[in-house]
Amino acid sequence: MKQLDAQASDETSRQRVATRAVDTLCPYCGVGCAVTYVADVDHNRIVHAIGRDGAANAGRLCVKGRYGHDYASHPQRLTRPLIRLQNAYPKGQLSPMEQRPGKPGGPVEHDAVLPHFREASWDEALQVVADRLLGIRESHGSDALAGFGSAKGSNEEAYLFQKLVRAVLGTNNVDHCTRLCHASSVAALLESMGSAAVTNVVRDVARADVAILTGCNPTENHPVAATFIKDAAAAGTRLIVINSRRPQIADYAALYLPIRPGTDVALYNAMLHVIIRDDLLDHAFIRERTEGFEAVAEAVREVTPAAAERICGVPAADIEQAARMLGEANAAMFFWGMGISQHTRGTDNARCLISLAMVTGNVGRPGTGLHPLRGQNNVQGASDAGLIPMVYPDYQRVDDPAVQERFERDWGVPLSPRPGLTVTEIISAARDGDVRGMYILGENPFISDPDVNKVREGLANLDFLVVQDIFLTETAEFADVILPASSFMEKAGSYTNTDRRVQLGAPVLQPPGEARQDWELICEIAQRMGYPMAYDSVADVFDEFAACTESYASLSHAALGLRGRWYPCSNPETSDGEPIVFGDAFPRGPAMLVATRFTPADEQPDGDFPLVLSTGRVLEHWHTGTMTRRSAALDTLAPDASVELNPTDARKLGISDGQQVRVTSRRGTITLMAELSEAVLPGTVFIPMHFREACANLLTNPAVDPWGKIPGFKFCAVRVEAAREAA
Amino acid sequence: MDTVTLQIDGHTLTVPAGTTIWDAAASIGITIPALCHDPRMAPVGVCRLCAVDIGARTLVAACVRACEDDMEVHTSTEQVVDDRRTLLELLLADYPEDSRREAATGDDELLALARAHGIEAIPYPDGAIGQPRGEDHSSAVIAVDHQACILCDRCIRGCNALQHNDVLTRTGKGHTTRIAFDLDTPMGESTCVACGECAAVCPTGALTNRALAGLQLMTEEQS
Ligand code: SF4
Ligand code: SF4
Ligand code: FES
Numbered sequence: 001m002k003q004l005d006a007q008a009s010d011e012t013s014r015q016r017v018a019t020r021a022v023d024t025l026c027p028y029c030g031v032g033c034a035v036t037y038v039a040d041v042d043h044n045r046i047v048h049a050i051g052r053d054g055a056a057n058a059g060r061l062c063v064k065g066r067y068g069h070d071y072a073s074h075p076q077r078l079t080r081p082l083i084r085l086q087n088a089y090p091k092g093q094l095s096p097m098e099q100r101p102g103k104p105g106g107p108v109e110h111d112a113v114l115p116h117f118r119e120a121s122w123d124e125a126l127q128v129v130a131d132r133l134l135g136i137r138e139s140h141g142s143d144a145l146a147g148f149g150s151a152k153g154s155n156e157e158a159y160l161f162q163k164l165v166r167a168v169l170g171t172n173n174v175d176h177c178t179r180l181c182h183a184s185s186v187a188a189l190l191e192s193m194g195s196a197a198v199t200n201v202v203r204d205v206a207r208a209d210v211a212i213l214t215g216c217n218p219t220e221n222h223p224v225a226a227t228f229i230k231d232a233a234a235a236g237t238r239l240i241v242i243n244s245r246r247p248q249i250a251d252y253a254a255l256y257l258p259i260r261p262g263t264d265v266a267l268y269n270a271m272l273h274v275i276i277r278d279d280l281l282d283h284a285f286i287r288e289r290t291e292g293f294e295a296v297a298e299a300v301r302e303v304t305p306a307a308a309e310r311i312c313g314v315p316a317a318d319i320e321q322a323a324r325m326l327g328e329a330n331a332a333m334f335f336w337g338m339g340i341s342q343h344t345r346g347t348d349n350a351r352c353l354i355s356l357a358m359v360t361g362n363v364g365r366p367g368t369g370l371h372p373l374r375g376q377n378n379v380q381g382a383s384d385a386g387l388i389p390m391v392y393p394d395y396q397r398v399d400d401p402a403v404q405e406r407f408e409r410d411w412g413v414p415l416s417p418r419p420g421l422t423v424t425e426i427i428s429a430a431r432d433g434d435v436r437g438m439y440i441l442g443e444n445p446f447i448s449d450p451d452v453n454k455v456r457e458g459l460a461n462l463d464f465l466v467v468q469d470i471f472l473t474e475t476a477e478f479a480d481v482i483l484p485a486s487s488f489m490e491k492a493g494s495y496t497n498t499d500r501r502v503q504l505g506a507p508v509l510q511p512p513g514e515a516r517q518d519w520e521l522i523c524e525i526a527q528r529m530g531y532p533m534a535y536d537s538v539a540d541v542f543d544e545f546a547a548c549t550e551s552y553a554s555l556s557h558a559a560l561g562l563r564g565r566w567y568p569c570s571n572p573e574t575s576d577g578e579p580i581v582f583g584d585a586f587p588r589g590p591a592m593l594v595a596t597r598f599t600p601a602d603e604q605p606d607g608d609f610p611l612v613l614s615t616g617r618v619l620e621h622w623h624t625g626t627m628t629r630r631s632a633a634l635d636t637l638a639p640d641a642s643v644e645l646n647p648t649d650a651r652k653l654g655i656s657d658g659q660q661v662r663v664t665s666r667r668g669t670i671t672l673m674a675e676l677s678e679a680v681l682p683g684t685v686f687i688p689m690h691f692r693e694a695c696a697n698l699l700t701n702p703a704v705d706p707w708g709k710i711p712g713f714k715f716c717a718v719r720v721e722a723a724r725e726a727a
Numbered sequence: 728m729d730t731v732t733l734q735i736d737g738h739t740l741t742v743p744a745g746t747t748i749w750d751a752a753a754s755i756g757i758t759i760p761a762l763c764h765d766p767r768m769a770p771v772g773v774c775r776l777c778a779v780d781i782g783a784r785t786l787v788a789a790c791v792r793a794c795e796d797d798m799e800v801h802t803s804t805e806q807v808v809d810d811r812r813t814l815l816e817l818l819l820a821d822y823p824e825d826s827r828r829e830a831a832t833g834d835d836e837l838l839a840l841a842r843a844h845g846i847e848a849i850p851y852p853d854g855a856i857g858q859p860r861g862e863d864h865s866s867a868v869i870a871v872d873h874q875a876c877i878l879c880d881r882c883i884r885g886c887n888a889l890q891h892n893d894v895l896t897r898t899g900k901g902h903t904t905r906i907a908f909d910l911d912t913p914m915g916e917s918t919c920v921a922c923g924e925c926a927a928v929c930p931t932g933a934l935t936n937r938a939l940a941g942l943q944l945m946t947e948e949q950s
Contacts (some may be wrong), residue, residue: 014830014943021946041947048832048936048944051927058768059927060889066923067868069939223922230891252891619920622740633938636867 006371013628018042022508023562025495026065027152027488028622030374031202031225033057033065034496034563037489037508044509045073046489055501055563055576056202062223063620065243066635069489072509074630076110076471078484079513081125088116091460093446094477107690108474117482122514125481126521129439130528132464132480133169136437142170142416143678146426146435149176149387150476151376153518154493154505155552156538158378159393160522161441166386169412172398172420172577173435176387177443177623179423181338184346184708185372186383190395191707192354194588197380197551200333200369200580201499201566205232210329212240212322213713214353215264215339217247220619222337222373225498229335238329240322242267242559243339245614245686246679255322258681262343262601262671262715263312268352269300269596270308270316271323275359276300278551280327282361289586290358292593299595311598313681327360330449331367338616341372341427342714347707348596355593364583374498376623377488381496384552385545394549410548413481413531422709423449424702430458437464439525442485443520446474447624447692450700450711451667468521471626474692491517492538494560496567499579502555503564526705601715605683609665609717611649612684615696616714625690640692642675645720646682650674653720660723663687667715669699671723685720689713733798748789748800749777753877759802760811760840762818762930763879764790768888771880775814776840780804780896812844820851823874826932836930837877865915868937869926873905876933882906882925890924906933 018041026033034054035481037046046069051059052224088094094116095109120128136144147165149158158176165174178186186196193199202225205211211229218226230252233239239253241247242264250256259267275281276297286293305316305323326332334357340349354370362368374380386393396403399417408415421429427449449455459465459478467479470487490511496502511517519538528532535541539557546552551567559565559572560705565575605612620638621628628634643663655661657676662669672687672694680686687696701716729744735752742751747770752759763774772791780801781791801807806844819841829835860873878897883906886890894917896908908917926934 013941015941016943016945018947018949019944038944040942047942048939049923061923061927063868063921063923066927067921223920227890234891456773527773633868 005093011654015138017047018078019047019644022506024506024508025377025503026061027067027377027627028064028499029222030377030379031056031222031655032196032377032495032499032501032503033061033224034060034503035065035477037069039508044512046070046508054503055549055566056499057224060224060227063637064622064628064634068628068631070632071627071630072487072489072592073512074471076630077512077515078470078472078482079515080119081122081486081514082482083115083120083125083128084117091478093456093474107143108472108477110369110472111265113472114479115191122516125483126524126528129466129483133437133483134529136463137170140436143173143418144434144436145169145171145438146173146331146421146429147439148423148426148441148443148445149174149382151177151379151382152442152488153382154378154491154495155381155385155494155502155545156541157518157522158382158387158534159542160519162386162393163411163438164522164526164533166415167413168526168529170416172389172416172418173426174387174420175389175426176382177376177423177448178383178388179710179714180448181375181379182341182372183422183710184341184343184705185336185350185672187347187708188354188594189370189372191581191594192351192592193236194589196383196395197500197581198369198371198498199582199675200371201501202371203228204367204579205229205236205237205333206367208237208331208333209367210233210238210240210325210332211277211335212326212332213240213249213335214242214535215341215349216335216337216373217243217245217249217616218373219248221375221379221617222498225373238325240325244681244684255318255325257314257322260311260681261614261684263598264340264343264349265345265352265596266303266308266311266598267314268356269303269598270319271326272296272352272355272359273300273303274305274320274323275327275356278327280324281359286359286362289590290593291590292595293359295595296355296359296593297534309495314442318436326356329360329362330361332357332360333367333369333371334362335371335373337373338375341708341710342712344602344703344705344712344715346705346710346712347601348599351594351596354591358591358593364580369580371498377497378495380498380500381494381502384496384549389422392548393545394551407548424704424709427455427458430462431469433461438462439466439468440475441468444473444475444626445479445623447695447697448689450697450713451702452695452697453668454702468518470515471630473626474624483521484513485518485521486511486515494542494557500566501564501577502552502560502567504557504560504562602712603666603701603715603717605717609719610683611718611720612717613663613665613699613716614684614686614714615689615700616686617690618688621688623690625692631688640673641688641694642673643720644677644680644686646680646684647676647678648682649720650676655720655722661720662723663699663718663720665699665701665718667701670694670696670698674720685718695721731794731796733794733796733800735800738804741826742794744793746794747854748779748787748792748794751794752789752800752802757802759789761790762836762840762877763881765881765928768881768884771884774877774879775817776811778807778810780807786810800872808844812846815841815846816850818877819846819849821874822849823872823932826875827870827935827940828932830936831942832944835932860903863914865913866919866921866937867915868921868923868935869914870935870940871914872933872935875931876906876929878904878906879930881928882934885924885928890922892918892920892922894919895925
């Protein structure tokens, strides 16, 4: 008879694995799901994931958190410092950009790139880094240096990195990928409220009557957040979904508005027009909590729904209905994503959403608020920690003499009063020879930045580039020195999610080979450049960071514990922190409402380039694919790039589903598979950004928003044509 | 707020009206066995493992039955325990020889309950012969063994009520009733987004993490 003790009977056929379970976080998106990873101790790899009861996820996970953890033990992990060989100069890209016939696509060709470097000792590599950076500082001045930090790093790493750039390299040229994602939202929110953090948490949507979801695709990009939004919809919250590419969450919407790309301002101004015309305003809120309403009212006076329809393509009746639903709601919440921010008028788009929320009194109460969905797991924290060229930690301006004096006192060195360059400006400056040395920690601008050909010229033109990362990234191909770093799974640190929840990540694995902790490497480079930087632990770094902010001042690693806290948090002993902020006042005082006028996108389609390309992400992949394309499960689920094309356009072009096509913009051409989809509007196409062999950013336009300096990834003109059969 | 006062195993307690017996018991530290119930989900009352004695004509399912004033609940009388043991034996009747969950992570809830009730062997070992309900290995991440499914509905609620992916459902009749993806397509070809919620909430070896095939996870102390 079959005995129940299956483990005993099955013993011979199964490999017994000693495991350790560690409570930590998912390394991917800004939702910040709490997870327990179960590691195979002897083989230093994660074998299983279990959702934890975190504030943001209540045990739920998505495919990336649940199955995307194996990248950390991929055999291509960097394990020793690398120095570029003499014969690999002059610098350039070392592995082919396009997919070779018969060669499966994938990230950088590790085996082709590695032979251009030799292994070095830590001592040699770090000394080269320190000497070369010092040399450039001496010969060309501090502003010839720049650093890119990363929103995938911890708060502690972000703090130390910006401190190194400011106090040791001596420049404010420090930025990170927030520039590519929400810089315009941040600009608009800072301008209006004096703070760029979300005003309420995702799960507060349960208490909203209406939720506007615009320019976002939460089921793919914030999947667990999407489950709570769908919970709310099932319980009666009416969703208004606005997008030019129909997101799956539109299935749960009361109203879906398909909008022509780049015309958001027209739509929102028309909604404001209706709200003002029909007096759906919250007069008390406008009077007591805002300024600038008259200018907004004036700017939208002529923007009738009919006028807006001609620009944005949304039927006037739907605009009226959306405006009424919002105006009549007791509590309305605003979610937005890259479809708002990644435009050459991204700041104007966000200003409109802020105005809509403010004139209807929908900030600071349960179920109301402004929530730009943050992309990376720590984009909020990295910004809070000062990885931004204009501000020190906690958004204290570098050009404010009192602030400068304070940090000079704290850090013991003179600091630069000049705001630094942003991501795209640094790349241009590198191309022009003004920036000559760079330290890039955990970013991959060669794939993530617009107009990759320009990025390549910039990176190749640097006198010295040190890249600190866990894989040989596309960017590392241009490096002089590569430092093998620790992955998320190998380090301790705090991360701040889209809800302002500060949570602790904990090491699950040992770093492979000689790879080292990122924070220690930053400190060691600083030391070798003659600046004392030493801490006993990551917790001590957190304390120094927290002490120079208001938002984090009450927190410490001990206080964060296993569940974390929302900031602001008056007393972490007794409080979970504030899920909703600005109930009484904004940091700035009254919120400033800023009038906007519709301005067409930078690059309009024409006869040669008749279609509008928008880029974005897919559920299974993450940004430049460095991690997810090295995850067996995720790569199996989504192995290839494709371009989504409306069947109407496809018919005109004679293109069928699954066919190889060439997509060309004024900057480049890529070849990939066509996927016919009704989700994209006629006249528009969509390409995910993750795939090197079909690199969407070869096509994108580097023009930026004047305030946020964010590139307009969601809009460039392209043409699509059938590709000749590959030989 | 309306409250009701009742007794559970001799303890008197007052709970908000509408509280289930299962939740009330949990609040004073009494764990009533459950298979189909998960505190994160709305109860459906299909497995009957949580049946308790309230002095009524039949036992009632604690996970769905609301507390009433003056109720006297007995969660582990001889009759209740006997009843559970029989239910467990019936659920095990056509259970496959190897539970993938038990083999990999050792946390098959059906087998754990069976052991706790003194059941040492699958009682009607011929039940699974031929494994008529089959397996599905089309998903990249989740193994489906329909034979180990007890139709507790947790995966369906996990998919539809927790994650709102609306992929999982039931199909078939009688002995061939089973869970299905979309209109009964193989899991890997369905609209499944591989969030893994179904495998996370499944109490048996029916839905499991494929990556654990061939592994037996032990805590460091066990090994
Ligand atoms: S929703 Fe985001 S944080 Fe949560 S598991 Fe998915 S990728 Fe990770
Ligand atoms: S597959 Fe698992 S969770 Fe789904 S009904 Fe069967 S036993 Fe329950
Ligand atoms: S647990 Fe109550 S009927 Fe299944």
